[in-house]
Amino acid sequence: MAKFTKLTSFLAGATLALTGSAVFAADYTLTISSWAPPTHGINAKMWPKFVEMVEEATDGQVTAELKLGIAPPPAQMDLIMDGAADASIIFHGYQPGRFVTTKMIELPGYEGSAEAASVAYWRAYDKHLKAADEHRGVKVIALHTHGPAQLHSSSPVTTLDEVSGLKVRIPGGVGGDVGTALGATGIQVPAPKVYETLASKAADGVVMPFESRKGFKLTEVAQNVYEVPGGLYRGSFAFIMNEDTFADLPAELQQALEEQVFGEPLSREIGKIWDEIDAIGREETEVTEGNAINEASADDLEKFNAIAVDVRAKVIDEVNGTGVDAQAAYDMIVTEMAAQ
Numbered sequence: 001m002a003k004f005t006k007l008t009s010f011l012a013g014a015t016l017a018l019t020g021s022a023v024f025a026a027d028y029t030l031t032i033s034s035w036a037p038p039t040h041g042i043n044a045k046m047w048p049k050f051v052e053m054v055e056e057a058t059d060g061q062v063t064a065e066l067k068l069g070i071a072p073p074p075a076q077m078d079l080i081m082d083g084a085a086d087a088s089i090i091f092h093g094y095q096p097g098r099f100v101t102t103k104m105i106e107l108p109g110y111e112g113s114a115e116a117a118s119v120a121y122w123r124a125y126d127k128h129l130k131a132a133d134e135h136r137g138v139k140v141i142a143l144h145t146h147g148p149a150q151l152h153s154s155s156p157v158t159t160l161d162e163v164s165g166l167k168v169r170i171p172g173g174v175g176g177d178v179g180t181a182l183g184a185t186g187i188q189v190p191a192p193k194v195y196e197t198l199a200s201k202a203a204d205g206v207v208m209p210f211e212s213r214k215g216f217k218l219t220e221v222a223q224n225v226y227e228v229p230g231g232l233y234r235g236s237f238a239f240i241m242n243e244d245t246f247a248d249l250p251a252e253l254q255q256a257l258e259e260q261v262f263g264e265p266l267s268r269e270i271g272k273i274w275d276e277i278d279a280i281g282r283e284e285t286e287v288t289e290g291n292a293i294n295e296a297s298a299d300d301l302e303k304f305n306a307i308a309v310d311v312r313a314k315v316i317d318e319v320n321g322t323g324v325d326a327q328a329a330y331d332m333i334v335t336e337m338a339a340q
Contacts, residue, residue: 083244094171
């Protein structure tokens with residue numbers, strides 16, 4: 001009993017209010033589990049946007065509260081399936097083998113913002129990727145990517161060849177494929193552990209989007225950025241919901257959420273926020289003493305594009321193995337991103 005009381009107290013202390021009085025006035029309050037730091041854009045901007053959209057669509061009848069530290073990042077999918085929370089965000093690369101089709105959006109070479117990529121991702125999922133049923137057991141309510149991932153390191157990296165031999169934190173998925181192709185030694189730790197991994201010199205660098213310069217304080221432990229136009233890859237995320245929680249809502253509220261929030265509307269807004277926090281991370285780097293951004297040369301970009309072709313072929317073959325037409329999904333993502 002004491003253990004239960006202690007856990008309850010911890011969760012209560014880790015709860016972040018996302019709304020004002022709506023939490024008390026609403027008929028239904030969802031519990032959101034999140035694993036990012038309290039001030040990270042996921043918690044500071046994305047979940048509040050989600051709650052704002054939910055409250056607006058349901059005239060305040062549905063709201064949510066955010067709880068941190070319930071479980072580590074790789075456990076979020078099972079947490080939601082088990083009903084320990086109602087909604088969460090998952091990073092697909094943290095669960096190797098569980099998700100394959102999600103690697104389609106992670107491929108290097110896509111041109112466009114996180115907003116454009118997130119909208120294209122949802123549309124390709126709706127038409128092609130969801131047939132693989134990789135999120136069975138939960139309801140997918142949005143899909144999005146982070147911005148182009150770059151190499152952040154303690155020592156300067158100014159050429160692509162210098163990546164070979166480095167110990168680099170890579171989150172899995174296509175990021176792992178790219179790291180292997182570049183000759184890096186991959187180290188897999190969840191994003192919240194990146195700071196201490198770099199501070200302890202357990203890794204030479206990490207591959208993450210620019211928002212991490214501020215969101216995970218990389219300006220302090222990885223003062224150098226090696227930037228490849230379009231990024232080394234894009235990370236794939238999903239906002240998910242417990243199926244029973246959704247089914248228990250009245251039909252009219254379900255309809256309102258499906259039509260006004262879930263799917264493309266929410267995916268677009270989250271992608272838009274990621275573009276915003278990437279810009280903040282870049283600005284943080286530019287104004288922090290001792291930090292530098294080294295852009296890839298034309299020769300390095302040519303080398304990387306050749307690597308990207310090989311990675312793309314490997315992933316398309318892998319996704320075809322799930323029964324999904326991977327080439328059609330890839331072509332759709334390219335077309336949809338160009339149209340945004």
